[in-house]
Amino acid sequence: MTSNSIGKIFNYITWGESHGKAIGCVLDGVPSNIKLTEKDIQPYLEKRKPGQSKYTTQRKEKDIVEILSGTFEGKTTGHPISLIIYNQDHRSKDYSNIKNKFRPGHADYTYWIKYGIRDYRGGGRSSARETAMRVAAGAVARKIIEKKIKNKVKITGALIQIGTQKINYKNWDDNFILKNDFWSPDKKIIKTWEKDINNARKNGSSLGAIIEIRVKGLPAGLGEPIYEKIDSDIAKALMTINAVKGVEIGNGFNSVYESGITNVDEMKIKNGKPTFLSNNNGGILGGITTGQDLICRFVVKPTSSILSVKKTINDKMKDTTISTKGRHDPCVGIRAVPVGEAMVATTIADHCLRYL
Amino acid sequence: MTSNSIGKIFNYITWGESHGKAIGCVLDGVPSNIKLTEKDIQPYLEKRKPGQSKYTTQRKEKDIVEILSGTFEGKTTGHPISLIIYNQDHRSKDYSNIKNKFRPGHADYTYWIKYGIRDYRGGGRSSARETAMRVAAGAVARKIIEKKIKNKVKITGALIQIGTQKINYKNWDDNFILKNDFWSPDKKIIKTWEKDINNARKNGSSLGAIIEIRVKGLPAGLGEPIYEKIDSDIAKALMTINAVKGVEIGNGFNSVYESGITNVDEMKIKNGKPTFLSNNNGGILGGITTGQDLICRFVVKPTSSILSVKKTINDKMKDTTISTKGRHDPCVGIRAVPVGEAMVATTIADHCLRYL
Amino acid sequence: MTSNSIGKIFNYITWGESHGKAIGCVLDGVPSNIKLTEKDIQPYLEKRKPGQSKYTTQRKEKDIVEILSGTFEGKTTGHPISLIIYNQDHRSKDYSNIKNKFRPGHADYTYWIKYGIRDYRGGGRSSARETAMRVAAGAVARKIIEKKIKNKVKITGALIQIGTQKINYKNWDDNFILKNDFWSPDKKIIKTWEKDINNARKNGSSLGAIIEIRVKGLPAGLGEPIYEKIDSDIAKALMTINAVKGVEIGNGFNSVYESGITNVDEMKIKNGKPTFLSNNNGGILGGITTGQDLICRFVVKPTSSILSVKKTINDKMKDTTISTKGRHDPCVGIRAVPVGEAMVATTIADHCLRYL
């Protein structure tokens, strides 16, 4: 049963395992005559890359992307774009200690039940390594959006909570986001987060996180009624990211604390144009963009790979224990920021092509 | 651009407007030889039907469903099942006061921008009336699940929060859910909710709600990796329901307050079978069911149709005001419970057919 | 498994059985603001309707189509258009003589093998009655094409061969096609065909036919490379029509008798515009329209329902014989003409929406 591709008019399929020869994706539906070289993609991979700070996994991957098809003389041709990243780190490890065990919180057990075979090397297909190709696809998606939308569209992801500690929205500084290891928009929270993550690591534990993504510059009218609403497509796209357990739009779950009076976004003509007096709905009404900022959030559970010893079973249906040694993100949510941005970007690109 | 159908192997398309002649759906992919008559569907429609209590809209609809095709001598034939409900209440009203105005919080403005034409009668296609057909599709989905899964599968939706007031999980009583106007599992909260809703109505306002859905009896192995995870499909399906602004699985957004140590669900062999010591992941790992209860939640914003006067614009791009008179749910989340159940049921039915 | 819908951007699903309550279809993806009422659809149904001449089945059906949704004040809204035709002739007949037998040449045996249940009344879902809804969808498709293509597009089907007797292309007269019972463009062949069909009927037999469809006025550029070529989509669409056993484009199977020198269509600039010196390729190169006439053909096998007694088996796996009494087309290819036109129209409409 097919399940490795996403998108309707702009669609991509990813392939590859954590410790296979390579990972890649094929993008179909990219319009022709868009300037595109590896240089448009590589910077986004750099932002996601493991081993960049002491707060992310120490796996070493250069993650150099190569375009194998679909461009000619530096421009897209309208034909499938095949991207590949060769895995460098794919033969090094001894997996004998986890080969037959199911890591709790991971897909090991469910994959084994479903397929009766499991590439146990680093999670195989279920590894977050797959998300590198989403980031690559997201970079191409940004080029599509740029081509299709007159306005400058800006997609910005930021980490707004790690463990119990939320940012203060009043301190939000877009420029700061790329200047710290956490994608934080709030300079003041950095020390707290550093401390909390270090503590979690020391305790053989890990922390969860909440990411917010804002899209500025979208026109009104993106999205389709009933079952292909842009918010339902975004919810799906974000929920496909490893370890994500919730998604919300605009006020999201906090809507329940609003009343009908406070929650509707009133409208007014300003300089001849329709404007809204608030944005509780996150820029989407009836599944279609309003022209306001699109705002969404998602939560990433604490990394399941932890040093602490946990009870589990093996594929002989025997009780055992496991402790996931090695290079793991103490807060996998940090590296989910560029992935979330990418999923929003590819969803929007898909809807741009339906719309314009 | 198509967007009115959902599901891959089991798929249905809905059609019809709030105040058109009829609403309906066509279900494709239903296996043959399942016993099915209108009697299997009607009870679910009764549960969703407007006008049942003073806490829901007073629109009067009998909502009698008729099967037009796809069954023979009381059994499904494997061919499309066409369902129809004739609208009874479709000519009665004078819409001149809202005909040219965009109701804030509704899809009026975005539909108008997108299509340049709008069936203003009760929201037309964007009306929650469309969800009656989801409930009908859900009833058929339950029959598919029953045929495909050996275990008895039970899908139970309940309202767990209205406005600021949450239920107490300790009071949870499955049997009570169908015995009150709110789908509450907690008898003790009823009076509070009644009071709050009455207050909201008196103030020309409305309230939001959170719904939880639990599915018992699912086997391990439902769901597909990467982009058709069962949780991402459920997130999409729930997010397509009118007024829904967030979806979560298992611990959901509260996962951020857990640590890696507390959040992973340890495993153990019990009576020869794999079991889990907790269910923080809501019965899903890597997008595939674990065999535990599947647990999800979604939030419904406060009804946007309110008596209070709000600022808006009209289709001549002029400022104006609006107050939505008439029959509206003070808490539209209440009637979203059976709709949420239906969306979960149709998603699971679709995955059952991929699996078994 | 879903299989009752066709089309990607403009898609429709048909439903209903030969002798059920009604047949219908739901069209998704129709653009908004197209004028559409039943009057745009009914004339095409009249052309296909049974009982119109002594050369087609005498089943009496008024085939009155009703639009149930998707239009407002005579215009499309962009939402699903639901069409319905109530069956009038659905209770009259005694099927006891064929109830348990498999009619040779029909889908009776294969449906029974596949589904284990069979609506034996007139073929149920496999009946050519389903094609009435294709014709209705085709009428809507023509309106889409009219909206999207500047040029006047004209889709003309004609019968070019019955049994052994071909038309003479030199006699082709577009105006004559609708003035005879056979959709013949050649006045001179009518008497021969009448005689042959009468003979076939007298002998308890039936005849096959070949239909040619020409589309004038298409722009260059319709169709997508590799797997969604407009010719492969047309081939699929035509092959889904009951009793069709072959499809060809341009010179089709006769290409084999051409040489590379005679078969390529040379180009020349004429009045500043690209033109072709011949049309051996039927207006399609690389799966994309060239701007020439699109030309395709399909063959319809002789009607399988015949008076002659034939050997068959029953659902108890016993030998038996069958003779299909009653109202049947002696040459089912005649009524396939408007169906073929419709399938080409819906395929082109779908590609128009991808293109423009």
Added chain:
Amino acid sequence: MTSNSIGKIFNYITWGESHGKAIGCVLDGVPSNIKLTEKDIQPYLEKRKPGQSKYTTQRKEKDIVEILSGTFEGKTTGHPISLIIYNQDHRSKDYSNIKNKFRPGHADYTYWIKYGIRDYRGGGRSSARETAMRVAAGAVARKIIEKKIKNKVKITGALIQIGTQKINYKNWDDNFILKNDFWSPDKKIIKTWEKDINNARKNGSSLGAIIEIRVKGLPAGLGEPIYEKIDSDIAKALMTINAVKGVEIGNGFNSVYESGITNVDEMKIKNGKPTFLSNNNGGILGGITTGQDLICRFVVKPTSSILSVKKTINDKMKDTTISTKGRHDPCVGIRAVPVGEAMVATTIADHCLRYL
């Protein structure tokens, strides 16, 4: 707009240009636990490979396929299988003489109109080189069929006509097909074909061909009603092959010369099993396999790349002439045989997964 993938449950996307770095495909939906290595695929590529005889193009390609993902320890894992073939012959040629001209009979003009950019090197994406990946996908499809169907299924393609010269079916010898350069099942026609092809080449011309494909061992019940009939899916799949202009099933276009009496396939119980007394319908009734041999045919037009000088235009909209020098198949139909087999194999594999 996506268009480079085919198949519903088993789907593959191909990518790559004739003279790009590489070509490849990604196969999604392959079941787990099937033994698969490059050795299962390479032999089929050898059969299609250019440069094998003087009757096919002299382009030199080793066409060595590599599996990049989706297998573990020699078995499929249920995850996407990525295949790659590096182009060896991709930088050698000077295209300046055709760079700005549209080759008649090719997709040059239509791609240029559609995309406004064209990879002119050997046809780019529209080159028959793409079909190498179809053959690779077909090899995997055969493994799926083998896993799903108890019977031994045998898919055999053969060339039955080149130019005016047809084989004599009485001479059909399955074993001879792989022993000659033409995939001919008839030893006696070889000399005639050799002579005709040599003549065509000498005259700067080329010849068309008809290919027949027979599938033995299929169960009854493969295929879905109405719009996903196995014959319409096969028709589509075959029509996507470069230069194919017609497809037929069973008696195909010759059905028109049959009568209803001679054309229906009578049934009889033989050794307790349903059997047919003839196979005019090519093993398909109502779009579903009958359990007989599935028989289809397709026609390949004469190669459009010919030495003879032909009139054409260039991308400045000026008249010019062209003569396609270099390595071209005098009868491209010869190398279409394994491609046709592959398209039938992938279509059947897709339907096997829906069925079993």
